[in-house]
Structure formats: structure tokens, C-alpha cells
Amino acid sequence: MTVVIAAGDTGDSASLPARQRWRIARQSLLIGLRAAPGGYAALAALALLAGGAAPVAAWLMKLLIDRLAAGTPGAVPVLLLALGAALTGGAVLVIGEVSMYLGARVQRAVTLRVQSGLSLRVNRLIGLRYFEEPAHQDRLRLASQAADITPNEVVMFGLEVLRQTVAVAGFAGTLMTIWPPIGLLLLAALVPAYLGQRATARRHAAAAQTISPVQRRQYYYRSLLTERHAAKEVRLFGLGALFHGRMIEALTRGVDVELSVQRRAALIQSLLALLNGVVGGVGVGVVAWRAAAGGATVGDVGLFVAAVAAMQSAIGGLLLSLGRVQAGLLLMRHYTAVMEAADDLTDGTRPAAPLTRGIELRDVWFRYTPDGPWVLRGVDLTIPAGQAIGVVGLNGAGKTTLVKLLCRLYDPERGAILWDGVDIRDLSAETLRRRISATFQDFVTYDLTVRENIGVGALEHLDDAGRVRSAAELGGLAEAVDHLPRRYDTMVSLSFLGAGDDRGVMLSGGQLQRLAIARSVLRDDADLLILDEPSAGLDAVAEHHVHRTLAARRAGRTSLLVSHRLGALRDADLIVVLDAGRITERGTHDELMSLDGGRYASLFRLQATTYQDARVPRPGDVVIVGPAPAGGA
Numbered sequence: 134m135t136v137v138i139a140a141g142d143t144g145d146s147a148s149l150p151a152r153q154r155w156r157i158a159r160q161s162l163l164i165g166l167r168a169a170p171g172g173y174a175a176l177a178a179l180a181l182l183a184g185g186a187a188p189v190a191a192w193l194m195k196l197l198i199d200r201l202a203a204g205t206p207g208a209v210p211v212l213l214l215a216l217g218a219a220l221t222g223g224a225v226l227v228i229g230e231v232s233m234y235l236g237a238r239v240q241r242a243v244t245l246r247v248q249s250g251l252s253l254r255v256n257r258l259i260g261l262r263y264f265e266e267p268a269h270q271d272r273l274r275l276a277s278q279a280a281d282i283t284p285n286e287v288v289m290f291g292l293e294v295l296r297q298t299v300a301v302a303g304f305a306g307t308l309m310t311i312w313p314p315i316g317l318l319l320l321a322a323l324v325p326a327y328l329g330q331r332a333t334a335r336r337h338a339a340a341a342q343t344i345s346p347v348q349r350r351q352y353y354y355r356s357l358l359t360e361r362h363a364a365k366e367v368r369l370f371g372l373g374a375l376f377h378g379r380m381i382e383a384l385t386r387g388v389d390v391e392l393s394v395q396r397r398a399a400l401i402q403s404l405l406a407l408l409n410g411v412v413g414g415v416g417v418g419v420v421a422w423r424a425a426a427g428g429a430t431v432g433d434v435g436l437f438v439a440a441v442a443a444m445q446s447a448i449g450g451l452l453l454s455l456g457r458v459q460a461g462l463l464l465m466r467h468y469t470a471v472m473e474a475a476d477d478l479t480d481g482t483r484p485a486a487p488l489t490r491g492i493e494l495r496d497v498w499f500r501y502t503p504d505g506p507w508v509l510r511g512v513d514l515t516i517p518a519g520q521a522i523g524v525v526g527l528n529g530a531g532k533t534t535l536v537k538l539l540c541r542l543y544d545p546e547r548g549a550i551l552w553d554g555v556d557i558r559d560l561s562a563e564t565l566r567r568r569i570s571a572t573f574q575d576f577v578t579y580d581l582t583v584r585e586n587i588g589v590g591a592l593e594h595l596d597d598a599g600r601v602r603s604a605a606e607l608g609g610l611a612e613a614v615d616h617l618p619r620r621y622d623t624m625v626s627l628s629f630l631g632a633g634d635d636r637g638v639m640l641s642g643g644q645l646q647r648l649a650i651a652r653s654v655l656r657d658d659a660d661l662l663i664l665d666e667p668s669a670g671l672d673a674v675a676e677h678h679v680h681r682t683l684a685a686r687r688a689g690r691t692s693l694l695v696s697h698r699l700g701a702l703r704d705a706d707l708i709v710v711l712d713a714g715r716i717t718e719r720g721t722h723d724e725l726m727s728l729d730g731g732r733y734a735s736l737f738r739l740q741a742t743t744y745q746d747a748r749v750p751r752p753g754d755v756v757i758v759g760p761a762p763a764g765g766a
């Protein structure tokens with residue numbers, strides 16, 4: 134069955150239809166058992182042993198007390214009984230310790246299995262939509278929390294039932310022979326205890342769901358306060374107090390919700406403890422009174438006290454375990470929802486063949502949400518194989534969106550994108566993406582070595598030092614890398630230590646951009662090279678170098694170049710102007726420059742004038758002069 138989760142649907146976490154609950158319980162049980170079958174089998178054997186040993190120890194104690202009370206104990210039987218009781222009791226304790234260790238082992242095995250399953254599932258999502266939905270982020274967090282503990286708890290609950298059934302059966306016989314009505318009293322007390330546990334479990338699950346978005350905010354503000362990425366602005370603009378206040382507010386809201394659940398739980402548990410005390414007190418009172426009247430032995434009283442306490446603790450333990458399982462199942466539905474959710478995009482089945490004719494965007498319409506504004510409005514564009522296309526447009530015109538659609542990170546709402554005449558929705562996304570290489574505007578710098586940062590652009594060349602170096606040269610980074618302490622093995626990070634516990638290095642913004650360019654050109658067999666603002670952070674010398682080498686590299690290849698620096702696009706075979714999601718002009722640089730009142734021509738002239746004006750600083754201008762970053766070509 135496929136569960137499709139609409140954006141924002143996190144459901145009513147306080148209840149779950151019985152059928153769904155059973156389905157999730159069964160799934161959880163299977164996940165647990167498959168993760169550690171041997172471990173759970175050993176735990177089951179220990180549970181049976183422990184369950185049987187407890188009543189035996191109590192019986193031996195009763196026999197011992199009766200012998201002592203009778204006044205003719207006999208040294209050997211007393212010693213044997215005492216030894217037997219001590220050994221059985223000791224065995225229960227040892228079994229408890231071994232079970233705890235085994236429990237930790239199986240828990241670890243379950244965690245490994247479910248966390249690996251979750252991340253593989255998320256990794257299989259083809260598109261970006263899930264990553265942009267706050268509801269999905271919350272669901273993922275809850276899924277991860279629940280999957281970590283629930284499968285193990287479900288199996289452990291089964292084992293607990295096994296253990297306590299054996300123990301309760303052993304004690305029940307004893308209690309019934311001494312004073313049968315205690316059975317009815319204990320059963321009657323079970324009803325409010327069960328209801329109380331269920332109510333608490335529901336509150337816990339509802340609280341976890343309420344807290345999740347609040348917690349996300351709290352983590353976000355904490356990261357602003359503690360991590361490098363925001364440290365500059367937080368200090369410059371004096372934002373520390375603001376974000377600290379907001380973090381504390383989120384933290385307090387979360388804690389308040391948790392405390393309110395815990396208050397209710399404490400109240401319920403106190404009332405149940407009181408009820409248990411009354412039931413136990415009545416039973417013990419009756420048996421003690423009968424013993425005083427000669428109707429029962431001292432050993433019977435001792436055994437009765439031990440049996441009532443053991444029964445109550447068994448029932449309490451079971452209910453507690455059941456409550457945890459119920460709360461876990463309510464959260465575990467987020468795990469099954471994530472694992473079974475329909476993909477945001479449907480993968481195609483045909484492998485993408487090498488591009489021979491070209492890519493065609495045919496009347497492409499796109500918006501990010503069904504009720505949002507159109508971002509692309511009927512874009513028609515042909516990118517012939519082997520040609521370079523430049524895309525120009527003001528901020529927000531839809532250039533990056535176009536790039537994302539070409540990489541099939543989203544699908545057009547109307548129209549189609551054709552790869553050599555085949556709709557890219559029919560192509561397997563993996564094979565399509567192997568034919569594309571890109572430098573995104575918001576490229577990622579990985580906390581990895583320089584070699585890995587470049588190598589991830591084509592994993593098959595990750596360890597090919599020659600190719601990585603050539604890519605670095607094309608990106609204009611090779612010289613800078615030669616000055617790094619461990620050259621290509623230098624860690625590009627201040628968060629992790631590199632090889633030999635070396636501190637990593639932080640590269641400049643332009644150098645990081647060159648690193649991203651090197652990554653994208655490493656995949657030298659890509660049919661389509663996309664460069665979205667590749668030179669925004671480069672100095673003039675580096676930009677010139679990068680454009681020259683990239684232009685040489687692009688020659689004869691299909692490429693799409695998005696840039697606000699119009700000079701960089703001059704050589705493109707075709708330049709298109711995107712304006713509010715529509716292509717309004719298209720042609721070569723010369724053709725567009727000759728258009729009367731053309732957008733491209735006016736933008737180009739504006740930029741040229743700005744550069745000319747900027748050549749001569751006026752009195753009072755602040756001029757910052759600095760050397761080109763190391764490695765500038």
C-alpha cells in the first residue's frame with residue numbers, strides 16, 4: 134500500500150485506527166526481529182528463565198520461613214533452602230544484567246537498520262519538493278526518533294509479556310491458594326491502570342508532534358548562535374541577544390509542553406500507586422489476620438506479600454511497556470509514512486542516451502506550489518547539441534528554476550522538456566543526471582579534502598589525482614592548492630580535523646567558487662554543462678581566466694551558461710533574455726545589441742557604462758584595493 138502524504142498533513146497523532154495500529158505494530162515487530170534475530174532469541178530464553186526463577190525463589194523463602202517459624206528447622210534443610218533461595222535470586226539478578234547488555238546490542242542493531250533504511254529512502258527521492266516542506270522535515274525527525282526506539286520496544290514488550298506471564302502464572306497459583314479474592318482485586322485495579330497508561334501514551338505522542346517544529350526552530354537559532362556561517366553577521370549587526378531570546382523562547386515552549394505531559398503522568402501514576410497500595414494493603418491485612426487466627430503460616434504471609442508485590446510490579450511494568458509501545462506506534466506511523474510515501478517525481482525507465490540532436494523546452498510552465506505564482510510561463514527553447522546557450526535576466530526572472538527543471542529536480546506543470554526528442558520524465562533520472570554536470574549558484578562546499586571536493590563531481594575519478602588536478606587547473610584553483618599545507622589532501626573545513634589531526638583550511642569565497650567549477654568540469658564526458666553564475670565571486674583576473682578556459686572547454690559541447698555579467702556570454706551561440714518567466718528576446722550578442730530598445734542591449738550598455746564610470750574614483754569614494762587571492766591566474 135502506498136501512503137501519499139499531502140504537504141502539511143501530520144495527522145492526529147493522539148489516535149490511530151486499530152487496523153493501522155496493528156499494521157504498524159506488525160511492521161515494527163518485523164523490523165526488530167529482522168535486525169537482530171539471534172539477540173532476541175537469546176533474550177526470549179532469558180526472559181523465560183527469569184520469569185520462572187522469581188516465583189521459585191519466593192517459594193523457597195516461604196518454606197524456609199515456615200521451617201524457622203515451626204521451631205524445628207533442621208540445619209541441613211535450612212541451609213539448602215537458604216542456598217537455593219539465594220542462588221535463584223542471584224540468578225535472576227545475573228539474568229537481568231545479561232539481558233540489559235543484550236538489550237543494548239539489539240537496540241544498536243535496530244538503530245543501524247532503521248537509520249540506514251531511512252537515509253536510503255530519502256536519498257532515493259528524485260526531486261526537491263520534500264526538502265522544501267517544513268511538514269516533511271518534521272515528519273522525518275519524528276520518523277527517525279520513533280524508528281530508533283519503537284521496533285525494539287515492540288519486541289521487548291513481547292519478551293516482557295513472556296517473562297511476566299511465566300512469573301505471574303507462578304505467583305497467581307500461590308495467591309489463589311492463600312486468599313483467592315486478591316485475584317479479582319488485582320484484575321479490577323488493572324482497568325484504571327490500563328486507561329491511565331493509554332491516556333499518558335497519547336499525550337506523549339501528541340506532545341512529540343507539537344514539539345517537533347518548535348525544536349526545529351530552537352536548533353536553528355542555536356546554530357545561528359554557535360556556528361560559523363552566521364557568526365560574522367550576528368556580531369556585526371548585534372543579533373546575539375535577539376536569537377538567544379528566540380532560542381530560549383522555543384526551548385521554553387518545548388519544555389512547557391513536555392512538563393505539562395509529565396505533570397499529568399505523575400498525577401495518574403500517583404493515583405494508580407495509591408490504588409495499588411490499597412489493594413495490596415487489604416490483601417496483606419486479610420492474610421495476616423488469618424495467620425494470627427491460625428488459618429495461615431508466617432511463610433504464607435511472607436509469600437503473599439512477595440507475590441502481591443511481584444504481581445503488581447509485573448502488571449505495572451507491562452502497562453508501562455505497553456504505554457511506551459503505544460506512544461511509539463503513534464510516532465512510528467511517521468516512519469512508515471516516509472518509507473511508503475509516493476515519490477515526489479515518478480522516475481522514468483529509459484536510459485538517457487548520449488545527446489546527439491539537442492534539448493528542447495516545449496511550452497514549459499512551472500510554479501513551485503499549485504496555488505503559487507507562475508515562475509516559468511510557456512518557455513520555448515531549443516538547445517542544439519554542441520552549442521552554448523547564454524541565459525540573461527533580472528533577479529527572480531526564473532533562470533535558476535530553468536536550470537533545476539533541466540536537471541529534473543522538478544517537473545514542468547505544463548509542457549515538456551525533450552532530450553533528443555524523448556520527454557525527460559520517461560528517462561531514468563540517474564542516467565539523465567550522469568549526462569549533466571553543473572555548477573549551481575548556491576553550490577555546496579563539503580567538509581572534505583580538496584581532492585574529494587573536486588572528486589565528488591565524478592565519483593569514478595575520485596582517486597584519479599591527474600584528473601582532479603586538471604579539473605583544478607580548469608577552475609583556476611591549481612596554484613592556490615599547491616600552497617595548501619597538504620595540497621589536495623588538505624581539509625576544506627574548520628569543523629573537522631584532516632589527516633594526521635591537521636586543522637583544515639578555510640578558502641576564500643572566490644576560491645570556493647573555483648572549487649565548485651573544478652568539480653563540475655571533472656565530469657568531462659557530460660553531454661550538458663550548466664554553469665549558473667559561475668563567476669559571481671571571482672576577481673576580474675580569475676573571471677577572465679575561468680571564462681577563457683571554460684569557453685575552450687565548452688567548445689563543441691552543449692552548455693547552458695547563466696550570468697549577470699553579460700560580457701561572459703558574448704561568445705554564446707545563442708543568448709536568451711528571460712523576463713518574468715518568459716523568453717522575450719533571443720539571438721547572438723550582435724543580433725541582440727542591434728535590437729532597437731532591446732532589453733539585452735540596454736542591460737549590456739548599462740553594465741558597460743557602470744564599469745567605465747567605476748574606472749575613475751570620484752573624490753570621497755571608498756576604494757578597497759587588495760591583492761588577488763592566492764592562486765589567481
Ligand SMILES: Nc1ncnc2c1ncn2[C@@H]1O[C@H](COP(=O)(O)OP(=O)(O)OP(=O)(O)O)[C@@H](O)[C@H]1O
Pocket residue numbers: 265501502508526527528529530531532533534535574
Ligand atoms: N524553492 C522555491 N520555492 C518557492 N519559490 C521559489 C523557489 N525558488 C525560487 N522561487 C521563486 O521563483 C522565482 C524565480 O527564482 P529563480 O531562482 O529561478 O530566479 P533567478 O532568475 O535565478 O534569479 P537570480 O538572478 O536572483 O538568481 C523567484 O520569485 C523566487 O522567489
